[in-house]
Amino acid sequence: MxxxxxxxxxxxxxxxxxxxxxxxxxxxxxxxxxxxxxxxxxxxxxxxxxxxxxxxxxxxxxxxxxxxxxxxxxxxxxxxxxxxxxxxxxxxxxxxxxxxxxxxxxxxxxxxxxxxxxxxxxxxRERTIFYAEGKVDPKNLSTYEDLALPKWKGKLCLRTSKQTYTQSLTAMMIAKHGEAKAEEIAKGWVANLATDVFTNDNSLLKAIEAGQCEVGIANTYYYGRILSKEPNFNQKVKLFWANQGTGEGGAHVxxxxxxxxxxxxxxxxxxxxxxxxxxxxxxxxxxxxxxxxxxxxxxxxxxxxKAWGKFVPSPLNAADIGSKQAAAIRLLDRVGYR
Structure with a gap:
């Protein structure tokens, strides 16, 4: 026992x-x-x-x-x-x-x-430029900064400033240019809006397709999601890798x-x-x-x-960009970016 x-x-x-x-x-x-x-x-x-x-x-x-x-x-x-x-x-x-x-x-x-x-x-998660095929000549596209110029007035679609992806892109601008220059760029974006800001990138890309705007900034994976269901979508809305020229800093990731x-x-x-x-x-x-x-x-x-081709990413360290997030939120509020 x-x-x-x-x-x-x-x-x-x-x-x-x-x-x-x-x-x-x-x-x-x-x-x-x-x-x-x-x-x-x-x-x-x-x-x-x-x-x-x-x-x-x-x-x-x-x-x-x-x-x-x-x-x-x-x-x-x-x-x-x-x-x-x-x-x-x-x-x-x-x-x-x-x-x-x-x-x-x-x-x-x-x-x-x-x-x-x-x-x-x-x-x-790349965030880059998209444009309407037949309305925009890609030769006229170059950088995020260029989209703040008057030539894009009434043609630009953007996502709301309440979303972290907009904030991080703006934080990248601060890390790259300093706060004063970044504020000037953000003001230009707001002045060029074709319509109210969008709550998500899927709606933004569909707005380009529908002719509500001619150019916009969005995350590439939203584009991929649409293409997986609508393979011909890329005949209407095209991807353009931003900031690929010498000294332009590379696309935001x-x-x-x-x-x-x-x-x-x-x-x-x-x-x-x-x-x-x-x-x-x-x-x-x-x-x-x-x-x-x-x-x-x-x-x-x-x-x-892979079909979108290779691109040069921004060399800025992700931590440097992340550290500017709070400043980016304040900046977007100052310029009236909703």
Whole structure:
């Protein structure tokens, strides 16, 4: 009887240790990325490694506030969010920790990661110029700055200033030109509007197609989404890579990205997940079908994205742009950009 009790006790102890080990191995992810786009990739990680992923999704700002409120009791190991400003703010608020990883540094170009090693880009979201075929000669297009000139008066479509992508583009202008010049450019954009600002880029691109405006600025992945359903859309609305001339600075690239949380219970597991997500093979799964560009330069882009051709991105560091986000919001308010 004693030996039976001992065996049972030993079995329960082993079971308890196993459960504890599994709990420690699991990685909890807070993500503002659309669940249906991210979960299949995380499920693949579980299949390949045996590591369980606990996923919670919400808006980027809400997740940052949740992390701040939870403090040391937060179960989150990883924060995945979109936009340079959100990544920079999370790091500056102390919500992300410094992580040393030669794999992440090799997979993610230096201008798409935090100089303090607190976050890394996981996919590129280019924001560039689109125009109406037959109404605009692409030879007359060049830069974001050029769209502020009087020749585009009554022809320009823009997205609302309330959206982070508009804010980050403006922040890039501040980082590139200084606040005074950036304000002059933003004033020119507002003066050239053909219609009220749009709440999303899909509507903006459709407005160009409908003739409401002749030119606009939008994220390329919205264009990709439309093309995946309407392959002939590119016969009506064309993409133009902005700022490609010598000295023009390159096209603006925003990010989806991630970092290990300050109070992660499984920081090693979190780091390994980010290394895996940024790896060449996995970048295909992470970006194909989303119409973003891979952050890893060795990865192949989705065929729809690849068809747009190569371009020169802005060399400005994502953290420098993110740090100007608050100034960009104030600037947009000053010039009456709604």
């Amino acid at each position: 004693k030996s039976l009790k001992f065996a049972l006790a030993a079995g329960l102890t082993t079971l308890g240790l196993t459960s504890q080990a599994l709990a420690q191995q699991a990685v909890t992810v807070y993500s503002s990325r659309i669940e249906q786009l991210l979960k299949p990739t995380l499920d693949r990680y579980t299949q390949e490694t045996g590591v369980k992923i606990n996923l919670l999704t919400d808006r980027g700002g809400s997740l940052a506030e949740r992390l701040a409120a939870e403090g040391a009791s937060s179960p989150a190991d990883v924060l995945i969010t979109v936009d340079m400003g959100n990544l920079w703010n999370a790091a500056e608020r102390g919500l992300l920790r410094k992580v040393e990883s030669s794999a992440l540094d090799a997979n993610v170009p230096a201008n798409f990661r935090d100089p303090g090693s607190r976050w890394w880009g996981l996919s590129q 925003n990010l989806s990205g991630a970092g290990v949380t300050a109070h992660a219970k499984n920081p090693d597991g979190a780091r390994k997940l980010l290394e895996w997500l940024s790896s060449q093979a996995v970048q295909n799964a992470y970006t194909h079908g989303t119409f973003e560009s891979p952050i890893n330069p060795k990865a192949e882009a989705d065929p729809i994205v």
